[in-house]
Amino acid sequence: MEKLAVIALGGNALSRGNEAGTIEQQEKNTENTMVHLVGLIEKGFNLVITHGNGPQVGNILLRNEAGFTQYKIPKMPLDICVADSQGGIGYMIEKELRNTLKEKGMNKNVISIITQVIVDKKDPAFQNPTKPVGAFYTKEEADELAEANKWIFKEDPRKRGWRRVVASPKPVDVLNKELIKRLACEGNIVIAAGGGGIPIYMDNGRIEPIEAVIDKDLASSLLASEIDADAFFILTDVPKACIHFNKPDQISLDVLTLAESKKYYEQGEFAAGSMGPKILAAIEFVEHGGKESIITEATQLNESDCGTRIISN
Numbered sequence: 001m002e003k004l005a006v007i008a009l010g011g012n013a014l015s016r017g018n019e020a021g022t023i024e025q026q027e028k029n030t031e032n033t034m035v036h037l038v039g040l041i042e043k044g045f046n047l048v049i050t051h052g053n054g055p056q057v058g059n060i061l062l063r064n065e066a067g068f069t070q071y072k073i074p075k076m077p078l079d080i081c082v083a084d085s086q087g088g089i090g091y092m093i094e095k096e097l098r099n100t101l102k103e104k105g106m107n108k109n110v111i112s113i114i115t116q117v118i119v120d121k122k123d124p125a126f127q128n129p130t131k132p133v134g135a136f137y138t139k140e141e142a143d144e145l146a147e148a149n150k151w152i153f154k155e156d157p158r159k160r161g162w163r164r165v166v167a168s169p170k171p172v173d174v175l176n177k178e179l180i181k182r183l184a185c186e187g188n189i190v191i192a193a194g195g196g197g198i199p200i201y202m203d204n205g206r207i208e209p210i211e212a213v214i215d216k217d218l219a220s221s222l223l224a225s226e227i228d229a230d231a232f233f234i235l236t237d238v239p240k241a242c243i244h245f246n247k248p249d250q251i252s253l254d255v256l257t258l259a260e261s262k263k264y265y266e267q268g269e270f271a272a273g274s275m276g277p278k279i280l281a282a283i284e285f286v287e288h289g290g291k292e293s294i295i296t297e298a299t300q301l302n303e304s305d306c307g308t309r310i311i312s313n
Helices: 023-040 054-073 078-103 139-151 177-185 216-226 256-264 275-288
Strands: 003-009 046-049 110-114 114-120 132-135 150-157 163-165 171-174 190-191 198-203 206-209 231-235 255-257 290-296 308-313
Touching: 003 023, 003 177, 023 046, 023 078, 023 206, 046 078, 046 177, 054 078, 054 132, 078 110, 078 190, 078 198, 132 139, 139 150, 139 163, 163 177, 171 177, 171 216, 177 190, 177 216, 216 231, 216 275, 231 275, 255 256, 256 275, 256 308, 275 290, 275 308
Parallel strands: 003 046, 003 231, 046 190, 110 190, 114 198, 231 290, 255 308
Antiparallel strands: 114 171, 132 163, 150 163, 198 206, 290 308
16 A cells, blocks of 8 residues: 655755755756655655755845846745746656656656645744845845845854854644645656745735745745655654754664653754754654654665654654
8 A cells, every 4th residue: 555755855855055056966966866756656655755955045136136236127025936946846756756766767746836825923033033035235235135125133142253143943734745645646756845935924814925934844844744644754964853962972862752752852863954943843743643754864764673663652
């Protein structure tokens, strides 16, 4: 019997920090990741693929600024920039996945869905924006942009300059979730909820955009729950999650119950900017009825004991 899995691709699956981010580099990274995803299909999984968009949407915002400064091209709001990134990245994943499937002699449709995700306009995150987006600026430049655009800026902790920050609210619902589930269960590979989805809220039944960035792993976890996925894979750049990370007594984690996962999370064992959101997303999926969440790197996907697995008990 076929199973359903949601695969959340980390940023390194597409663009890596030590690279310029050229299209050739991104396509090669994507191709290398797709090879390992095909192994899950061979194991009987139908797939929904989600992905990050940090570097890509950052570049789109830079083009926004450059185009306006030099040519007075109107700037596009953040929701349009996220939609742009979903289209571009979805196309890239689809192309490389189709090529990989052909090489393996497999016949599958692959479709990308521009995905809107509902958030609560009253989410406390809007009172304390923390998610950096776009370029680094001097304090003077940041002050000027803040006044002109009503943006909020914060100084980078590594003293690289000042960056715009936006809210990162909790995802509430994924639009078209029923369609995503139906397409995937029919054997199509669906790419959805890119970059955490385009943040929207409902106003008297109308869809309205809102300036925010949704955590990709939390949105992916919500989608996995809403479509009744059997497994939720979070791909990152390490084979397993660890406690006492980067310390002499570092321990790799194989299988964790919900209780153990929550204990380590509450003890601050997982960094807020890296493994923390992944552990939280994995916990939420299992809490809402999922069988297991697996955190690992793409090259380990087809190992029988791959990654850190979070189960109910």
